[in-house]
Amino acid sequence: xxxxxxxxxxxxxxxxxxxxxxxxxxxxxxxxxxxxxxxxxxxxxxxxxxxxxxxxxxxxxxxxxxxxxxxxxxxxxxxxxxxxxxxxxxxxxxxxxxxxxxxxxxxxxxxxxxxxxxxxxxxxxxxxxxxxxxxxxxxxxxxxxxxxxxxx
Amino acid sequence: xxxxxxxxxxxxxxxxxxxxxxxxxxxxxxxxxxxxxxxxxxxxxxxxxxxxxxxxxxxxxxxxxxxxxxxxxxxxxxxxxxxxxxxxxxxxxxxxxxxxxxxxxxxxxxxxxxxxxxxxxxxxxxxxxxx
Numbered sequence: 001x002x003x004x005x006x007x008x009x010x011x012x013x014x015x016x017x018x019x020x021x022x023x024x025x026x027x028x029x030x031x032x033x034x035x036x037x038x039x040x041x042x043x044x045x046x047x048x049x050x051x052x053x054x055x056x057x058x059x060x061x062x063x064x065x066x067x068x069x070x071x072x073x074x075x076x077x078x079x080x081x082x083x084x085x086x087x088x089x090x091x092x093x094x095x096x097x098x099x100x101x102x103x104x105x106x107x108x109x110x111x112x113x114x115x116x117x118x119x120x121x122x123x124x125x126x127x128x129x130x131x132x133x134x135x136x137x138x139x140x141x142x143x144x145x146x147x148x149x150x151x152x
Numbered sequence: 153x154x155x156x157x158x159x160x161x162x163x164x165x166x167x168x169x170x171x172x173x174x175x176x177x178x179x180x181x182x183x184x185x186x187x188x189x190x191x192x193x194x195x196x197x198x199x200x201x202x203x204x205x206x207x208x209x210x211x212x213x214x215x216x217x218x219x220x221x222x223x224x225x226x227x228x229x230x231x232x233x234x235x236x237x238x239x240x241x242x243x244x245x246x247x248x249x250x251x252x253x254x255x256x257x258x259x260x261x262x263x264x265x266x267x268x269x270x271x272x273x274x275x276x277x278x279x280x281x282x283x
Binding site: 037040041043044045051108110111112113114115116117118 | 210211212232233234235251270271272273274275276
């Protein structure tokens with residue numbers, strides 16, 4: 001019916017960009033902590049694929065997802081960021097409280113303690129998942145809005 | 153024959169008193185002077201050896217352990233993951249112990265409080281008291 005005001009458009013754009021940056025930063029923090037911890041955990045638990053190697057794989061996924069959401073900010077990018085962040089968050093919380101035995105290439109990684117780096121990583125993963133979910137919903141609304149406008 | 157038995161009993165008693173004194177932390181000169189300087193596995197430290205065990209469970213070392221200077225310290229790892237018992241400062245001691253395994257290291261001969269950590273897992277810290 002009526003076009004959005006320029007001020008509102010700028011605000012929406014700024015909020016979207018901020019969301020992309022924050023999501024990417026959360027994923028990068030998660031990746032940095034895992035890269036930092038990987039050598040020690042690989043030496044301490046090399047069964048299966050090795051815990052350190054799993055940390056490096058998770059870091060790679062987090063970096064790629066962070067770059068994707070930073071460069072594109074599309075719904076798909078936020079979806080990938082959400083899956084990576086949430087899976088990492090679920091894993092760290094599950095292995096903190098549940099003694100999950102080794103399965104397939106995954107070694108037993110039960111570690112019933114919290115410490116600084118682990119806490120920082122878990123908070124970043126949780127925050128990353130929430131931010132990515134918000135970005136996903138917003139990107140969906142924007143896409144629908146643009147679709148509706150192009151129909152008129 | 154009887155005199156010999158008495159003599160050996162007296163010897164055993166003397167050894168027990170000597171090691172007991174060392175474990176108490178007061179009269180160590182006799183035991184520490186017996187072996188030459190260097191790694192000590194002699195009569196003195198063995199008194200501390202009986203209780204000198206660090207048990208790692210659930211990524212924790214437990215309460216601070218007090219041992220005699222130069223005592224043999226056993227590390228028992230109840231976790232599936234490997235751990236280390238590494239002195240924070242210098243190279244006072246550094247023991248690696250596999251998951252479910254045990255390892256032994258020699259406590260420093262210099263009395264003091266030694267903070268240690270696991271090089272694999274940054275959340276693990278403990279204290280070894282030598283006196």
